Amino acid sequence: xxxxxxxxxxxxxxxxxxxxxxxxxxxxxxxxxxxxxxxxxxxxxxxxxxxxxxxxxxxxxxxxxxxxxxxxxxxxxxxxxxxxxxxxxxxxxxxxxxxxxxxxxxxxxxxxxxxxxxxxxxxxxxxxxxxxxxxxxxxxxxxxxxxxxxxxxxxxxxxxxxxxxxxxxxxxxxxxxxxxxxxxxxxxxxxxxxxxxxxxxxxxxxxxxxxxxxxxxxxxxxxxxxxxx
Numbered sequence: 445x446x447x448x449x450x451x452x453x454x455x456x457x458x459x460x461x462x463x464x465x466x467x468x469x470x471x472x473x474x475x476x477x478x479x480x481x482x483x484x485x486x487x488x489x490x491x492x493x494x495x496x497x498x499x500x501x502x503x504x505x506x507x508x509x510x511x512x513x514x515x516x517x518x519x520x521x522x523x524x525x526x527x528x529x530x531x532x533x534x535x536x537x538x539x540x541x542x543x544x545x546x547x548x549x550x551x552x553x554x555x556x557x558x559x560x561x562x563x564x565x566x567x568x569x570x571x572x573x574x575x576x577x578x579x580x581x582x583x584x585x586x587x588x589x590x591x592x593x594x595x596x597x598x599x600x601x602x603x604x605x606x607x608x609x610x611x612x613x614x615x616x617x618x619x620x621x622x623x624x625x626x627x628x629x630x631x632x633x634x635x636x637x638x639x640x641x642x643x644x645x646x647x648x649x650x651x652x653x654x655x656x657x658x659x660x661x662x663x664x665x666x667x668x669x670x671x672x673x
Contacts, residue, residue, distance in 0.1 A: 453494070456501050457483045473500035495589075495668070527560060527567035528552040529591065535576045536590070536616050536625040555591075563665055569595035571662065573616065575625055579640040583614070584625065588669055592616045594662035599630045612639055616661040619650075625664060 457480065460469045470480045479493045530549040553572060560567055575588045584590070599615060612627040619638070626648075627639040636655060638648040650658050 453498060453501075454483060454486050457497060460501060469500070473497050525557055526554040527557050527570070528554050529567070529570045529572050531572040531589070534573050534623060536573050536623045537575075537577045565591075565593045565665055566595050569593055569662070575667075579642045579645040580614070580625060580627075581642050583641045584667060585669060588667050590616070590625065590664045590668075591666040592662040593665050596663040597660040599628045599636065599660065601630045601633050603631055604629065614664040616664060618659040618661065620657045623661075628660075 461480065461484065466477060466480055470477050473496050475493055475496050483497060529552060531551040531553060533548045533550045557567060560570065571592045571594055572589055573592065575584045575590060576586050578586065612629045614625060615628045616625050629637040629639060634655065635649065635651040636658060
């Protein structure tokens with residue numbers, strides 16, 4: 445694959461549109477016509493759109509550090525300053541559990557080591573996967589890519605102060621043998637609560653022996669939205 449900067453991506457999109465036509469290229473990349481127009485004009489686009497278009501063009505996507513602390517496309521991903529995080533061929537269900545027959549690594553994406561260090565994630569413990577289901581909308585949508593810190597696999601026990609408006613952290617987990625992604629509260633050592641962002645889904649309680657069915661994979665520390673045009 446070809447490593448690239450944003451200007452190179454813009455030129456390659458224009459060339460592909462000239463050769464194929466805008467609608468056929470957008471269909472092949474799996475994005476909307478508005479996304480293609482934005483990239484041709486050099487306007488901002490989401491991570492997932494850049495990823496989809498770069499894959500369609502056989503260009504390799506890298507990341508740097510944004511002012512906000514998140515990953516953004518960068519000119520190069522070579523060097524010791526980048527960690528190549530494995531993307532697993534696995535789905536984490538945001539509703540009912542997903543059954544994954546394999547944990548095969550199908551790709552790697554490059555993240556800056558200094559950014560990972562700032563958010564407290566060891567590169568060796570970082571993993572990528574995708575989400576399916578709608579129970580975590582609007583935070584997580586089907587097809588979103590999530591970055592999981594497998595070194596943080598024990599939700600802390602804490603009582604909820606009524607004045608504390610912070611949302612519970614999101615975790616990837618195995619629940620009764622099925623892969624899921626949920627917010628987790630642990631008010632006491634022998635009780636965990638699985639919470640969805642979608643109000644159509646009720647909280648789920650696991651307490652006592654029921655907690656043995658839950659295996660925490662790790663804490664979700666970042667996600668990239670998938671285009672939904």
